[in-house]
Amino acid sequence: MLILECPYCGVNADETELHAGGEAHLKRFGPEASDEEFEGYLFVRENPKGVHLERWQHRYGCGKWFHAARCTTTLEVFGTYSAQTLAPPKELVAKIKEKRPDWTWREFGGAST
Template identity: 50%
Template sequence: MLRIRCPWCGTRDEVEFNFGGESHITRPGLDADDALWSDYLFNKENPRGVHYEHWLHKYGCGRWFNIARDTLTHEIHAVYAMGDPKPELVEKIAGD
């Protein structure tokens, strides 16, 4: 059971949240070729280690936020707002 700290509601069980997948994906320009476009649409970082991802507190405040979570240990290293850059502290932890 993940225990996730919603920035607005506090720490709650994972069943209150919806997983939104990888964060910090940048949409390419309209002049992107097929390779760049398919990379944007389909390819994933999917790291064995720290993953930057967004969650929705569906059965709570109904708001999205980012977390940095280790996919091997499930430890959550940081919680940060949508639109914020990847937190630097976590970059040092990421070993993968």
């Protein structure tokens, strides 16, 4: 069973209390977006075998959205953090790279970290 800690209320919630919201840190485009940008926002997603950054909602708790870093193959959770951040915290990236040195994060403006 997947258990994530809500960074807002501190509750360790199992997956029955949560709602998955897909990939984290997607750049959203407004009405001025080109067809290619809007298509990319709607349909282009990472689907990695390994560490992935995701959005989750503590639906049956505080109701807030947050981000989580977890491995899609082992369900190992590396950490959770506020949904208001534009990138994963440096401490979390270091924790992931300690166990998975070859892991990189796709920044939606260009380079990986």
